[in-house]
Amino acid sequence: MRTNEQSPSVQAMIAASRNKKGKRLLEKTMPKLLLLTALISVLTTFGIVFTLIFETVEFFNRIPLLDFITGVEWLPFAGEAQYGILPLIAGTMKVTVIAVLVAVPLGLAAAIYLSEYASDSARRIIKPVLEVLAGIPTIVYGFFALTFVTPVLQMISPDIKIFNALSPGIVVGIMILPMITSLSEDAMSSVPKSIREGALGLGSTKFEVAIKVVLPAALSGIVASIVLAVSRAIGETMIVSLAGGSTPTLDANVTGSIQTMTAYIVQVSTGDAGYGTTIYYSIYAVGFTLFIFTLLMNLLAQYISKRYREEY
């Protein structure tokens, strides 16, 4: 029944649709709104840096920076408090080195097996199962270190104390293992088949292909995965809090109680150091140190994977 009205031409319809106010507004404002949400992540970084600097400055008003960096004793709860960060860094390093010694050989070996030897169906099962390890909360790992790994270690060597660097180190190693395996396996799988077949055609065994051809070709991805894993180990908190103890020491002993940077922050947070005390500000100084360590590691990983990537 639209004989009276003339049906609008297509151009008119498009023009009408263009001029709809709500729609035009939506098209214009949505990108801006979305940009705002994207800026939240930038704001978060600024917030972290601001928080750390803001509170750390107050700490350094009370404790000289040089004492903090070069001090060999960390005794914040003593009558005459000492704030030398080196013992905490030593604790973190012990755990990290042990974790790397556990995770790198095992993780790489597992990655080589999955990428070079395993059948497709085996890989499809094993890889997700390994990734389950990555999804287990760290508090569970910490509990495991305290109630299983430490007693087993004590059975092997009675010298080992209840709190030590060895047990959390091993368990942090297990925690970062799937990360190394998964990322390294990705790097090795992306090496083209033709290169492998070339080596096999020249009479190499699979092992020789893996070590002499695939591993060098995937090296940047592998190294980046290790650096990322190290960064994770440095920032790991709950495992070292539960199983590492709270005795900051500057030595290379791994059988006795230690304290890492993260464990110190937890110790203060669960205690009752009041707001405004030097101890309260010290967790920010320690957090800042931790942040710098992990940031450098992450930047290094990005640099390695960008700079040395082989493109096929």
Added chain:
Amino acid sequence: MRYIEETSVMQNMNKRLFRNKLWKALFLGAVTIALASLVILLYRIVTQGADYLTWDFMTNFASRFPEQAGIKAALVGSLWLMLVVAPVSMTLGIGTAIYLEEYAKKNKLNDFIRMNISNLAGVPSIVFGLLGLTIFVRMLDLGKSVLAAGLTMSLLILPVIIVASQEAIRAVPKEQREASFGMGATKWQTIVRVVLPAAIPGILTGSILALSRAIGETAPLVVIGIPVILQFLPDGLLSSFTVLPMQIFDWAKRPQEEFLFVASAGIIVLMVLLIIMNSIAIFIRNKFQQRY
């Protein structure tokens, strides 16, 4: 004169083949060790905690006595935490991903946003706790509440959700967008009606996995100072509360041996929650994911 000495070649060959076999066994050994540690870990926790995992354990509040200790407040608290983290982190994460994939031109600001996100993903969780303590708990004066903890956790898992959503949006083929534009749709219409519906399974899968990380995370909440022994349930976003990992942490630190079993029971509850969330994620991925 023979150019190839067959005997020495064969000897050499045998050695190489043996080495290949030996290393294959070693590599497989590494996989086995990794899998075995997972099995041992799960087995230990289930056998230690099973006896304490009773109905009373689920419905009791925390207690000084191991037999009466329960997980009610922590379990409900963890769900409250999700009530804040899920909407906040998903809104911000998906919004950022849409911006970066659909709108962002190649310029310095957007490059910076991208670089910033990958760096944020590497910041230790405990540092987020320091951020939350200063900004949310003190400056915004939210206290040790569900809201303060939820916002902190949201920022922590934001990079994970962004990256997962970006991948899901990127996987929607260009042809679909072009077809939509060809039909006269505007950019926003295309995003809402074409891109997002196709990307939603991937986005949801990634988001649920990120949320399951938030539910198991302890360190930031320790720093914020979430209490552990609570005899009441949270009644609002500004109420104080506790969560499963905090409760487990507290039990694990206690000297009495019985509390270790209680902690194991708590871990079982936490792991069951994680398994449920992961199963939902895998279900969504397998059921709705489209391959182009």
